[in-house]
Amino acid sequence: MGSDISVELRQRFQNAQSVLVLTGAGVSAESGVPTFRGGGNSLVWKGMPFDVISSAQMVEQDLNAVWEWFDYRRALLSELRPNAGHHAIARWQEQFPEFMLVTQNIDGLHQSAGSKDVIEMHGSIWRARCISCHDRYQIPKSKPRPSSCQSCGDRLRPDVVLFGEMLPSGAFEQSAKAASRCDFCLVVGTSALVYPAAELPMIAKSAGAYLCEVNPELTPLSQFCDMVLTGRAGQVLPLL
Numbered sequence: 749m750g751s752d753i754s755v756e757l758r759q760r761f762q763n764a765q766s767v768l769v770l771t772g773a774g775v776s777a778e779s780g781v782p783t784f785r786g787g788g789n790s791l792v793w794k795g796m797p798f799d800v801i802s803s804a805q806m807v808e809q810d811l812n813a814v815w816e817w818f819d820y821r822r823a824l825l826s827e828l829r830p831n832a833g834h835h836a837i838a839r840w841q842e843q844f845p846e847f848m849l850v851t852q853n854i855d856g857l858h859q860s861a862g863s864k865d866v867i868e869m870h871g872s873i874w875r876a877r878c879i880s881c882h883d884r885y886q887i888p889k890s891k892p893r894p895s896s897c898q899s900c901g902d903r904l905r906p907d908v909v910l911f912g913e914m915l916p917s918g919a920f921e922q923s924a925k926a927a928s929r930c931d932f933c934l935v936v937g938t939s940a941l942v943y944p945a946a947e948l949p950m951i952a953k954s955a956g957a958y959l960c961e962v963n964p965e966l967t968p969l970s971q972f973c974d975m976v977l978t979g980r981a982g983q984v985l986p987l988l
């Protein structure tokens with residue numbers, strides 16, 4: 749363990765044929781995005797913990813409150829920029845025969861850094877979706893969000909995956925397929941507590957991939973990793 753990157757690790761990474769990167773909130777921490785858990789920095793909105801306000805139940809009970817919470821977070825995010833960790837990951841996409849980036853983040857910072865075909869397991873804060881017909885709408889950075897569905901007129905909700913909700917169709921299946929094919933799996937900035945995202949590294953490991961974690965803290969995944977790089981994404985990833 750430790751954040752020293754050995755020659756062996758660097759060679760393993762550089763010679764990989766198929767790379768899967770799974771990211772969580774920690775990759776955006778150095779951009780100024782608060783993480784959900786740990787560090788005494790848990791998200792709370794008007795006295796409600798995030799898993800109460802970011803819940804399917806709250807969408808049914810008080811959709812306006814949910815929008816207020818997401819409008820507030822979009823406003824914060826619109827000022828933030830990708831960091832060296834996002835940029836390193838974006839550079840890698842051209843460097844391997846196969847490369848896939850799966851993120852649990854809804855902030856869009858990987859795309860801002862230039863990453864393409866990102867699988868957003870938990871949706872995007874920059875989209876809204878109709879509660880009836882499920883049509884999706886992009887939310888512009890500097891204009892008001894659309895207020896109702898243009899197809900059916902019903903209300904819109906944030907296009908994010910809340911606790912107890914299903915992931916976007918195919919997102920897990922596509923990620924699990926990449927996990928079972930990859931020979932190097934890099935897990936960055938996630939507490940590895942939320943499923944089914946937390947299953948992906950174990951799928952990769954079971955299929956024989958080298959498993960490497962980048963995180964300043966240990967997680968439930970650390971014990972299964974071939975290498976744990978204890979450090980911040982923005983500092984460690986550019987060294988790989």
Ligand code: BJW
Binds near residue numbers: 778786853870943964
């Ligand atoms: C740094 C750093 C730096 C700091 N550099 N690192 C199996 C067992 C038990 C429960 C379940 C199960 N399968 C499903 C469930 C239920 C549930 C679940 O997993 N619960 C667990 C908490 C126990 N899962 C779901 O409900 C999922 N849906 C589902 O499974 O559907 C099928 C189904 C339907 C009905 C019933 C049952 C199943 C959906 C999960 C959706 C998660 N949504 C959220 C909120 C999004 C909206 C919003 O933003 O408000 O997604 S929750 C929140 O957690 C968010 C994140 O994407 C997700 C993961 O968090 P992440 O990214 O790991 O962040 P943190 O904060 O936890 O960790 C940050 C890490 O970064 C830390 O480790 C730091 O050390 C590190 N760090 N600085 C690198 N500079």
Ligand code: ZN
Binds near residue numbers: 878879883898
């Ligand atoms: Zn509609």
